[in-house]
Amino acid sequence: MAMADSDPTVRAQELGAAMRELREEAGFTVRAAGERIDVSASKISRIETGKNAIAVEEIAALLAVYEVTGPRRAKLIALAREADQRGWWQRSAPTFAERQETLISLESRALMITNFELIAIPGLLQTGEYTRAIMVESGLIEDGDVEKRMVTRLQRQSVLMRRQPPGLVAIIDEFALRRVIGGRAVQRRQLEHLVVMAQRPNIVIHVVPNDDRGHAAIAGGFTVLRRPEGGPVVFLGNHTSSLFLEEPPEVLQYEEVTRQVLLRALGPAESAEYIAEQATLLDTGEPRENPSQRADLG
Known part of the structure; x- marks a missing residue:
């Protein structure tokens, strides 16, 4: 079973699941999170399912909105940089x-x-x-x-x-x-x-x-x-x-x-x-x- 280029990678899905958990912990809806960084709610949803091309700057902005700092932030930023890699x-x-x-x-x-x-x-x-x-x-x-x-x-x-x-x-x-x-x-x-x-x-x-x-x-x-x-x-x-x-x-x-x-x-x-x-x-x-x-x- 071949994988299309648009298939979400394991890294992208891992990052998306983490971002969804952080958003929920911070008490934001998908729409509210998107408004805070000036992107659509659908884009936030695609990020959280691993379907969207990951922009490190957007992940960094969301982490700031969710007040995530320190090692956890560094880990997720590093994951965002590698999100398109398979294996x-x-x-x-x-x-x-x-x-x-x-x-x-x-x-x-x-x-x-x-x-x-x-x-x-x-x-x-x-x-x-x-x-x-x-x-x-x-x-x-x-x-x-x-x-x-x-x-x-x-x-x-x-x-x-x-x-x-x-x-x-x-x-x-x-x-x-x-x-x-x-x-x-x-x-x-x-x-x-x-x-x-x-x-x-x-x-x-x-x-x-x-x-x-x-x-x-x-x-x-x-x-x-x-x-x-x-x-x-x-x-x-x-x-x-x-x-x-x-x-x-x-x-x-x-x-x-x-x-x-x-x-x-x-x-x-x-x-x-x-x-x-x-x-x-x-x-x-x-x-x-x-x-x-x-x-x-x-």
């Missing part, structure tokens, strides 16, 4: 919550979210105890920071419970289902949670079985977010930074990876059945059957 490697956010802000914003506006995970259960579908166990068992996160990150994760997950939630296609490698995190009881409840979530009309879960060969997504997890305005965006995250890909050739590669890995995945019904079986076996302590072996035997 965004965010490296400067000092905290986990700040690194997640753009992802949360994109997920909140998305029509469809497609997430492949190789190592662990997708974040949008994790139980609280499973998420906490990942952080604690990693040995990298200080105790005082665990709860803060839990709040951020819950904020992300709330998008799936809205009245009009985005669609979610969760593609999970079998390895992620078999890796026990937090102990067998925590893992079992996590798998049971997946079965329950798979019954929601906006959520589809696919399991990619280990059939003794690699697959197109073996390089690691990724998320493709489809926006109502603008082309799709690919999110890649690591310990210290976030990467958002917007250039059509890069996005198309991940869309092809998604297509290829879905050809190897179990269907939704078979995936739910397999996950439920794995949850039951965690209780009994019996060896957990490989889904490709089960298919061969069946």
